[in-house]
Amino acid sequence: xxxxxxxxxxxxxxxxxxxxxxxxxxxxxxxxxxxxxxxxxxxxxxxxxxxxxxxxxxxxxxxxxxxxxxxxxxxxxxxxxxxxxxxxxxxxxxxxxxxxxxxxxxxxxxxxxxxxxxxxxxxxxxxxxxxxxxxxxxxxxxxxxxxxxxxxxxxxxxxxxxxxxxxxxxxxxxxxxx
Amino acid sequence: xxxxxxxxxxxxxxxxxxxxxxxxxxxxxxxxxxxxxxxxxxxxxxxxxxxxxxxxxxxxxxxxxxxxxxxxxxxxxxxxxxxxxxxxxxxxxxxxxxxxxxxxxxxxxxxxxxxxxxxxxxxxxxxxxxxxxxxxxxxxxxxxxxxxxxxxxxxxxxxxxxxxxxxxxxxxxxxxxx
DNA sequence: TATTGTTATACTCTATAACTATA
DNA sequence: TATAGTTATAGAGTATAACAATA
Numbered sequence: 001x002x003x004x005x006x007x008x009x010x011x012x013x014x015x016x017x018x019x020x021x022x023x024x025x026x027x028x029x030x031x032x033x034x035x036x037x038x039x040x041x042x043x044x045x046x047x048x049x050x051x052x053x054x055x056x057x058x059x060x061x062x063x064x065x066x067x068x069x070x071x072x073x074x075x076x077x078x079x080x081x082x083x084x085x086x087x088x089x090x091x092x093x094x095x096x097x098x099x100x101x102x103x104x105x106x107x108x109x110x111x112x113x114x115x116x117x118x119x120x121x122x123x124x125x126x127x128x129x130x131x132x133x134x135x136x137x138x139x140x141x142x143x144x145x146x147x148x149x150x151x152x153x154x155x156x157x158x159x160x161x162x163x164x165x166x167x168x169x170x171x172x173x174x175x176x177x178x
Numbered sequence: 179x180x181x182x183x184x185x186x187x188x189x190x191x192x193x194x195x196x197x198x199x200x201x202x203x204x205x206x207x208x209x210x211x212x213x214x215x216x217x218x219x220x221x222x223x224x225x226x227x228x229x230x231x232x233x234x235x236x237x238x239x240x241x242x243x244x245x246x247x248x249x250x251x252x253x254x255x256x257x258x259x260x261x262x263x264x265x266x267x268x269x270x271x272x273x274x275x276x277x278x279x280x281x282x283x284x285x286x287x288x289x290x291x292x293x294x295x296x297x298x299x300x301x302x303x304x305x306x307x308x309x310x311x312x313x314x315x316x317x318x319x320x321x322x323x324x325x326x327x328x329x330x331x332x333x334x335x336x337x338x339x340x341x342x343x344x345x346x347x348x349x350x351x352x353x354x355x356x
Numbered sequence: 357t358a359t360t361g362t363t364a365t366a367c368t369c370t371a372t373a374a375c376t377a378t379a
Numbered sequence: 380t381a382t383a384g385t386t387a388t389a390g391a392g393t394a395t396a397a398c399a400a401t402a
Contacts, residue, residue, distance in 0.1 A: 032266060033353050035250050039334060040228055040322035042341035045352045047225020049345070050218055072213050083360065088210060092394065097362060119360040119401045144218035150343050156217060158333075159340050163220035165328050167227070171207050174223045175214065261383060270371065275385060297378045297383040 050147050051178075057139045061132070062106065066091060066099060066177040068140065071108065071125065071133040079122040081114065090176035108132050228325050229356075235317045239310070240284065244269060244277060244355040246318065249286065249303065249311040257300040259292070268354035286310050 035041045055065055069089055074080060082100055086093045100123065103109040108129030114120040125133070148156055167174050213219045233243055247267055252258060260278055264271045278301065281287040286307030292298040303311070326334055345352050 029349050029353065032255070033247075033251055034254075035247070036353065038319075038322065039338040039341065040232070040318070040325065042338060042345060043221075044225040044229045045354075046341050046344055047222040048356055049348060049352065051222045051226075054218070069211075069213070073211055076212075077210065081360075093361075094363085094395085095393070117360085117402070121361080140218070141216075144216065148217065148344060150346060151340055155336075155340050158336065160217040160220060162329055162333050162337050163217065163224050166224055166326060167220060168328065170227060174227065175207065175211050176223075176226075178226055259383075271384075272372085272386085273370070292383095295379070295383085299384080 050144065053147060054140045054143045057143045058136055061136060061139070063132075063136055067103065068133075068136045069177055070099060070103065071129060071136065074109065074123055074125045075130065075133055079114075079124065081120040081123065083120075085123070088172075088175060090173075103129070106132075228322065231325060232318050232321045235321045236314055239314060239317070241310075241314055245281065246311075246314045247355055248277060248281065249307060249314065252287065252301055252303045253308065253311055257292075257302065259298040259301065261298075263301070266353060268351075281307070284310075 029036050051065065058064060058068055066089065070085060073085060073088055080088070082096050083093060085091070085100075086096045091099070100109060100111070104111060106128075107126055110124045110126055111121045112124060114122045148159075151159065207214050229243065236242060236246055244267065248263060251263060251266055258266070260274050261271060263269070263278075264274045269277070278287060278289070282289060284306075285304055288302045288304055290300045290302060292300045326337075329337065
């Protein structure tokens, strides 16, 4: 069924369409919005949708993706300052202040003055922070598994390799909080 | 070179890393931010980066992606009202007002009262609007080509098919302005 | 003088509620 | 009474600028 062919009709908001196959006949979604056939559009939408679902999964834990990213960046490596994180994750320093405040009052991060440069902090994950990271990692992983469940394992690896190739010459701008 | 191993060092903002291969040794980026190995992370970042580049390409034409999307949605089909568009693209009706205002004053869209229901508009692309759409389409396509230039043609088709499969049961929420 | 972290402020974007004109 | 479009307003989120402490 093509979209609203009658002038005064209601919105075609709910497009009951199937997947845009490579060589199949145009679906309703394609007819209403031909861009859905483009690889770039699909790539963007898949990324945004996955991120939204991951964000929703973290919401119940009082986190957002950036929270998770900071936990991940602080784990297992040498100490980082707020500006280190700010540079690494491409997040405004003033925003980072509020984020670290939040993480500190949640008991996931500790601020410690750097004795070698007392302007800087050394940020450390607490045990609770490590635990929170573990839980969040599992939640995000589960979202990812579910999101890609329709894709056979071999294709999933293929997908990762292709994306890795696409992003190969785009480091470090790839690392960012959106 | 691993990240800042010295406590008082400067930010590891510029991570001089290569692509995260499936089974290669950890790169600097992976060391600083292990998430870069995950398919989901790569998918999200690829989508966001591509969108940013497309947005930048449209900027010189005074457009953003949503502007482009509305042009695309209005092209070649039966008439749509503002609320039709609002529902289709998942954009707030009040935001749509401002967007159509902008497009109208740019001479790309015309508002016409719907004689069958004088509350609604019928939105039509002007010739200039069609021309703008064509130019924008080419610009976006070029960005996409460039973005995927490292990927062989066969893999690009594969990528599109895999993404199509991933999104297959997620219509119509896939259609949206982010 | 430059830099880290901080605060206060301004700005952008979006959503909410209320209004009009039509139905 | 309900809906399409509009406007005004409030809210969230972010960036900008100024400041204190330290280098």
